Structure formats: structure tokens, C-alpha cells
Amino acid sequence: MAENGVKGSDSAGSTNKDVQVGRPKVRGVDIMRDPILNKAMAFTLQERQLLGIHGLLPPALLDQDQQVYQVMQNFYRWSNDLDRYIFMMGLQDRCEKLFYRVVTENIDLMMPVIYTPTVGLACQKFGMVFRKPRGLYITIHDLGHVYDILCNWPVDEVKAIVVTDGERILGLGDLGAYGMGIPIGKLSLYTACAGVQPHHCLPIMIDVGTNNEAIRNDPVYIGLRQKRVTGEQYDQLIEEFMKAVVKRFGKNCLIQFEDFGNHNAFRLLERYRHKYCTFNDDIQGTAAVAVAGILASIKITKVPLKDNVFVFQGAGEASIGIAKLLIKAIMKSGRSEKDAFKQIWMVDSKGLIVKDRPKGGVTGEKVEFAKEHKPIDSLEDIISQIKPTAIIGAAAIPGAFNEKILKTMGQLNKQPIIFALSNPTSKAECTAEQAYTATEGRAVFASGSPFKEVTYNGKTFHPGQGNNAYIFPGVALAVIAADIRDITEDIFLASAESLSEMVTQDHLNQGRVYPPLQDIRTVSLRLARELVVFAYDQGLAHKYPRPKDVSKFLQEFVYETDYDSYVPALYDWPEYTSQPKL
Ligand SMILES: O=C([O-])CC(=O)C(=O)O
Numbered sequence: 063m064a065e066n067g068v069k070g071s072d073s074a075g076s077t078n079k080d081v082q083v084g085r086p087k088v089r090g091v092d093i094m095r096d097p098i099l100n101k102a103m104a105f106t107l108q109e110r111q112l113l114g115i116h117g118l119l120p121p122a123l124l125d126q127d128q129q130v131y132q133v134m135q136n137f138y139r140w141s142n143d144l145d146r147y148i149f150m151m152g153l154q155d156r157c158e159k160l161f162y163r164v165v166t167e168n169i170d171l172m173m174p175v176i177y178t179p180t181v182g183l184a185c186q187k188f189g190m191v192f193r194k195p196r197g198l199y200i201t202i203h204d205l206g207h208v209y210d211i212l213c214n215w216p217v218d219e220v221k222a223i224v225v226t227d228g229e230r231i232l233g234l235g236d237l238g239a240y241g242m243g244i245p246i247g248k249l250s251l252y253t254a255c256a257g258v259q260p261h262h263c264l265p266i267m268i269d270v271g272t273n274n275e276a277i278r279n280d281p282v283y284i285g286l287r288q289k290r291v292t293g294e295q296y297d298q299l300i301e302e303f304m305k306a307v308v309k310r311f312g313k314n315c316l317i318q319f320e321d322f323g324n325h326n327a328f329r330l331l332e333r334y335r336h337k338y339c340t341f342n343d344d345i346q347g348t349a350a351v352a353v354a355g356i357l358a359s360i361k362i363t364k365v366p367l368k369d370n371v372f373v374f375q376g377a378g379e380a381s382i383g384i385a386k387l388l389i390k391a392i393m394k395s396g397r398s399e400k401d402a403f404k405q406i407w408m409v410d411s412k413g414l415i416v417k418d419r420p421k422g423g424v425t426g427e428k429v430e431f432a433k434e435h436k437p438i439d440s441l442e443d444i445i446s447q448i449k450p451t452a453i454i455g456a457a458a459i460p461g462a463f464n465e466k467i468l469k470t471m472g473q474l475n476k477q478p479i480i481f482a483l484s485n486p487t488s489k490a491e492c493t494a495e496q497a498y499t500a501t502e503g504r505a506v507f508a509s510g511s512p513f514k515e516v517t518y519n520g521k522t523f524h525p526g527q528g529n530n531a532y533i534f535p536g537v538a539l540a541v542i543a544a545d546i547r548d549i550t551e552d553i554f555l556a557s558a559e560s561l562s563e564m565v566t567q568d569h570l571n572q573g574r575v576y577p578p579l580q581d582i583r584t585v586s587l588r589l590a591r592e593l594v595v596f597a598y599d600q601g602l603a604h605k606y607p608r609p610k611d612v613s614k615f616l617q618e619f620v621y622e623t624d625y626d627s628y629v630p631a632l633y634d635w636p637e638y639t640s641q642p643k644l
């Protein structure tokens with residue numbers, strides 16, 4: 063608590079001016095208007111007097127508990143999630159501590175609103191949703207001036223950036239600058255799930271145009287109305303951005319790449335992964351969460367990892383990322399790399415990925431997954447001929463796991479693993495209900511976006527949410543706290559193992575392959591704790607001395623949602639007992 067001094071800020075996200083309360087450099091009214099300092103009606107009478115804001119608020123005091131009640135009443139009053147999203151963003155812009163208290167306490171209710179799937183809809187309609195800027199917008203026209211833009215950000219201590227160029231927003235495609243909703247949502251989860259300080263976080267949109275004509279013609283579009291710039295100029299901008307981040311915020315500033323197009327995602331990851339403190343959430347975060355789900359699933363199916371056969375529907379960022387991490391996991395279980403590859407089959411828009419495919423198109427990351435096998439076009443035929451134990455969908459083709467495929471999976475396996483990972487819900491390969499029904503309740507099911515529980519034949523199943531939200535907040539906290547600068551594949555494998563170990567027998571009995579969403583904060587903090595230990599053991603942590611008590615060490619980084627008191631500690635105020643209180 064800031065007895066004598068608090069960090070001041072402005073509405074864009076804080077300036078770090080020291081405020082001497084009692085002899086304020088920032089006026090009380092500015093504290094009220096600042097979302098980071100604002101307590102709304104929770105300012106006490108003493109504070110109102112001291113800050114010179116007495117009379118600017120209704121006379122009642124509503125403490126934070128009462129404010130939470132008020133927010134929740136409002137939240138329920140809205141009839142749809144997009145309105146709830148707008149309402150919650152408004153709260154974040156007005157009163158940050160209250161926003162995070164509400165989100166943290168009701169995380170399973172709030173995540174589908176401030177994150178997937180509603181954030182997808184919010185991005186599609188971002189021109190209408192947009193109220194107040196949050197984060198930085200850097201465009202292709204800023205080439206040569208990226209550092210100057212980063213200097214305009216009013217906080218020096220940025221420790222984590224989530225950046226997108228909006229080309230592949232969830233499974234929704236190119237949304238241009240409207241994609242800014244994603245970095246904002248991801249960073250809200252940094253704080254809500256792992257307690258990363260909000261002022262350490264910076265959402266960034268790199269706007270190089272959009273190839274989505276409908277969006278370019280949207281009268282309220284907020285970005286550049288031009289086609290995407292690609293090639294050398296694009297690369298120059300990203301290169302300048304990476305260097306500018308290090309110059310402005312230091313080489314340990316985490317840069318999370320989010321929702322870039324396939325062609326850039328892999329390239330940029332390879333180019334930067336060992337030179338910068340960076341990872342790609344769609345490749346590596348998704349990989350870790352999916353592998354965790356697989357490790358938990360085989361505890362249900364009792365089919366050892368080495369005896370599973372995986373078919374991936376899609377060969378993009380998520381599938382390739384999962385497959386590569388899965389290979390590491392299979393090898394750790396004792397198989398050779400060659401044998402591990404044999405267990406994994408990939409399918410793209412041209413069918414099964416095989417060597418010398420007449421339809422062609424096996425390039426880049428897919429090459430090493432191409433099999434010596436005759437080509438097969440349809441997913442139905444692929445499933446019946448390859449006979450997988452697990453199918454993993456990540457190509458944003460809704461309904462790709464049709465009834466026939468699901469039934470075949472049920473015939474081939476006692477307990478088929480079915481992961482419909484595409485986001486948002488509208489892009490899922492099948493619904494939870496379809497998976498359980500077609501397999502007579504035998505499927506081990508997870509999806510990227512949330513599905514409600516399903517009751518089949520009197521048994522209730524809790525589908526898991528195989529979303530990278532179980533991974534990236536914990537990874538980020540560990541990276542920031544232990545000063546990890548090279549985020550290796552081993553860190554993601556350790557994350558997958560750690561997450562899968564948090565799935566208890568009780569969870570498995572309910573059909574869950576992830577801990578319940580309402581536990582995601584505990585999960586993220588435990589993940590961070592285990593990663594910190596792992597990083598020190600592996601020599602990846604740069605923060606010294608090594609902490610003896612990792613929980614205590616992490617606790618010091620964790621954001622508190624209690625309001626600060628603006629009453630100087632030495633000031634002896636009388637107790638006011640007559641203050642009206644609801
Ligand atoms: O944002 C999410 O829900 C998961 C994710 O990274 C994606 O689908 O791109």
C-alpha cells in the first residue's frame with residue numbers, strides 16, 4: 063500500500079509519476095479519472111477530503127465487495143456476451159483493480175467473455191466495440207520510427223508484450239487492426255491467471271494493412287485501408303520492432319507472438335527464438351496445452367503413449383507445433399525419433415501428407431511429416447485406413463469431424479481421443495455433444511473454446527478446454543520473475559508435463575483432461591513455480607541469487623487487487639462511523 067506515495071498514471075496506462083499524497087503532484091480529480099488509481103465509490107471520506115474530491119462522488123461509500131456485487135448484477139443484466147465484453151472493457155478502462163478482482167474471482171464465468179470465444183466476435187466488430195485506445199499501434203508507415211513510438215508509451219518498466227499483425231485471428235482469418243482485441247485479451251489473462259502486474263504488460267498491433275476487403279471497406283475500420291505489405295518491407299518492420307523493444311525495454315522483455323499467418327509465424331519464430339526473449343503462442347503455447355491433454359488422456363484410455371496413432375486435421379501452426387512437441391514427449395517415453403514420427407499423420411487441404419503427393423503442396427514444416435504411403439484425399443477414408451487412436455483438429459474447418467468420422471473413431475477404439483481445438487466455438491471441428499453422442503459416451507474430448515458439460519446416458523462429462531490460456535500466463539510469470547531469456551522447447555515440454563500432472567484422478571473420472579477452468583489461477587501459479595525451478599536447474603534463469611522459497615519469491619511479483627489507501631500512515635484521522643454504507 064502506498065501510504066505516502068503511489069504510482070501515478072494516465073489513461074493510456076500509467077506514467078509512473080510519484081504522487082505525494084497530502085501534497086499531491088497529481089490532482090485528486092486526476093486520481094479519480096485514472097483507471098489504475100481509481101477506487102470509484104470506495105474512496106473513504108478521509109481520502110475524499112484529503113484528495114480534494116469530496117462532493118465529486120455520491121455521499122455513500124461502496125467498498126470493493128459491494129462494488130463487486132454491483133458489477134456482477136450489471137454483468138448478468140446484459141443479454142449477450144458481446145455487450146458483456148463491452149461492459150467489462152469499460153470497467154477495465156475505469157477501475158483496473160475492480161476489474162481484476164471481478165475477473166479473478168469469477169474466472170470461469172469471465173474467460174468466455176473477455177477471452178475466447180467472445181473476444182473473436184469483439185475483434186470482428188472491433189470498430190463498434192472500440193471505446194478507448196489500449197496498447198500501441200505501429201504501422202508500416204512507421205518504418206524508421208518504431209523506437210520513437212515505443213518511447214511514447216508512458217511506462218518504462220514493460221516486461222511483456224503480446225504482439226499481433228492480425229493476419230490469422232483465432233480461426234477467423236485476417237482481421238487487420240481489428241485483431242488488437244487478442245493481445246489485449248491475452249494480457250488480461252497474464253494478470254487474471256498469473257498475477258503479472260498490468261503495468262508491466264503492453265499489447266501491440268503491427269498494422270501492415272489487411273487483405274480482408276470487407277474490413278477495409280468497413281466505414282468504422284480503425285486500421286490502414288490498404289492491402290498487406292509483405293516481403294522485405296514487412297521483414298524490415300519486424301526486425302526494427304524487435305530491436306526497438308530491446309532498446310526501449312531491455313533484452314529480457316518478453317515478446318509473445320500471437321495470431322500471425324502461418325508463413326510468418328514459423329519463419330519469425332526460427333529467426334528470433336534464440337536471439338530474443340520470445341515465443342509463439344499459437345505454435346508453442348498450443349503445443350504445450352495439447353500435449354498436456356494427451357498425457358492426461360492416456361491415463362484414461364490406458365493406451366501407452368508409444369502405442370497411440372495421431373491424425374492431425376490441419377498442418378498449420380497449431381498442428382505442427384503440437385506434433386513436434388509430441389515427438390519430444392514420445393521420445394522421452396523411450397522411442398527413437400524415427401519411430402515417434404511414425405505415430406503421427408498429418409492432413410492438409412490436399413489430403414493425407416505423403417511423399418511425392420501428386421497434388422503436391424508438401425513444403426516447409428510439413429515435409430518431415432510426409433509419409434511413404436499412397437495418397438488419400440478424404441478425412442473419412444484417412445481415419446478408416448490409418449486407424450488412429452487420437453484425432454486432433456486445428457484447421458478451423460467447422461464440422462470436419464462429422465458423425466461418420468466420430469463413429470469410426472468409436473468403432474476403432476475403446477476410448478478414442480478427440481480434440482477439436484479450433485477457435486472460436488463456431489470453428490470447432492465438432493461439438494462436445496457430437497463427440498460424446500457418436501461414441502456412446504466413450505470419447506475423451508477436449509476443445510479450444512469452451513463447451514458446457516454434456517449428460518449422456520445419465521453420465522455427465524466435463525469437456526476440457528485445451529486452450530493455451532493454461533500455459534502462456536504461467537510461462538510469462540516464470541520468464542519475468544526468473545529472468546529467462548531463451549524460452550526453449552524444453553520449457554514447453556516441462557509445461558505440458560506439469561499441467562498434465564495437475565489433472566487428478568477425480569478430474570479424470572469426470573472426463574476432464576485439464577483441471578477445471580475455475581482453478582486456472584492456481585494452475586498458472588503452480589506452473590510458474592515449477593518452471594522457475596526448472597529454469598534454474600537448466601541454467602536458463604538469469605536472476606540471481608536463486609530464490610530459496612520459490613512461492614514466496616513469485617508472490618512478490620503478483621498483482622494485488624486490494625485498493626491502496628491514500629491516507630498517509632502518520633496522519634491520525636478519527637474513525638468515521640456515521641458514514642452511510644449500503
Ligand atoms: O486465443 C485462443 O483462444 C487460442 C489461440 O491462441 C488461438 O486460437 O489462436
Ligand SMILES: [Mg+2]
Nearest residue numbers: 232320321344
Ligand atoms: Mg492465438
